[in-house]
Amino acid sequence: MRTVVVLALACFGLGTAADARHLHLRKPRRGFQMRMTPFVIPPGGDREGCEYLVAPNHGPMDVSAFELKVTPGTHHFVAWEYLGKDHDPSHFWSGIRYSPGCVGLGPRDSFGTTGNLFGMLSGHVRLQFPHGVAVRLEPHAILYGNLHLHNYSSAPIHSEAVFNFIPARKGTVRHHAQAFVVGSQQIDIPARGDAALTAEWHTRTDLNIVNISTHEHHRGTLVRVHHIDAAGNDMGELVVSNDWEHPSVQWFPQALRLGAGEGIRFTCEWSNPDDHPVHFGVTTEDEMCFVGGYFYPDDETVPVTGPGCLPQGAGLECFAPKLS
DSSP, X not given: OOOOOOSSOOOXXXXXXXXXXXOOOOOOSSSEEEEOOOEEEOTTXXXXXXXXXXXXXXXXXXXXXXXXXXXXXXXXXXXXXXXXXOOOGGGXXXXXXXXXXXXXXXXXXXXXXEEEEEEEEOSEEEEEOOTTEEEEXXXXXXXXXXXXXXXXXXXXXXXXXEEEEEEOOTTOOOEEOEEEEEEOOOOEEOTTEEEEEEEEEEOSSOEEEEEEEEEOOTTEEEEEEEEEOTTOOEEEEEEEEOOTTSOOEEEEEEEEEEOTTOEEEEEEEEEEOSSSOEEBOSSTTSBOOEEEEEEEESOTTSOOOOTTBOOOSSSEEEEOOBOO
C-alpha cells in the first residue's frame, strides 16, 4: 500500500457549500497552472479523491517552485507522477475516483512506477527550492492529483485544488531533488492515554538532504528527528515539530550530507482523549508517524533504495521498525 506522507501543513479548518465557487490562484508568469475537478464531501464524510491529469509541458521541465491553493479544511494534497511506460489514456480513468494515495488506479505497473512529486501539502503554500536544485517533470507528465478532506461541518463541502509549476532559469540547475518519506506503522495509542514511538532508518548510499519535515494526525503532540551515525550515535538534532497542524520544515541551503550507513532517529508522541485505542491508518481519525522531505543522490542515474523501502518510480518511501 502506498502510504500517505509528509511535507507541510495539515489543516482541519472548516469549509462550507459556499466554497463551490472556483478557487483563485494567480497564474505564474513562467510555467503553467493546473487544477483538480471539484468534488463534494457530505457532512461527516471523509473522501480522498484522485484525478488523472496530463501536464502541458512539451519538454522536460525543472521545477524550482510549486505553489498550491486548496479548499480550507483540506487534510492533504499530493501530486503523484506516473513514471511507467504505459501511456495509453484508456488504461487510466476519467473524473474523480476515491482511493487512499490513488492506490489501485491507472495501469497495472502504477504501484511500483509512481513517484511522490509534491506531497502532503495543504492551505495556500509555496515550495521554493534552493538555488541550483529543482524537481524534474517529464514531458507531458502524467500526474495523479490526490486531495483528501474530512468534512466536520453540517453542510456539504466542495473540495478543490489549483496549483502552479514554476520552472528554474535555464542553466541554473545542478541537482534534481526527489521526495523521501520514512516512518513507522507500529502505532498503538491506548484509550484516554499517551504513547510514544522511536525508530531508526539508515541509508545504504550517500544522500544530500534538501529539507526535512514531519507528519502526524490530530492526536500528535511531538516529533523529534536526529541525525545518527552508522553505530546509532547522535550527530545532532535536525527538526522538532510540536504542532501537528503546522509541522516545522527545516531547509538546508547547502545540502545536509547523509553518508552511507548514517541515518535518522525519530520519535513521535501522541495524546488520545477518546474512549478507544488508535493505530496507524490513512484516515484522519487514524494516526501516523513520518519524517519526509527532499534529497538528491550523487549519481542521479542510479535508482535509490534502502532498508524497508517500497518500490517507487522515484524517491524513497520506507518503513522502519519500532525501537521503543
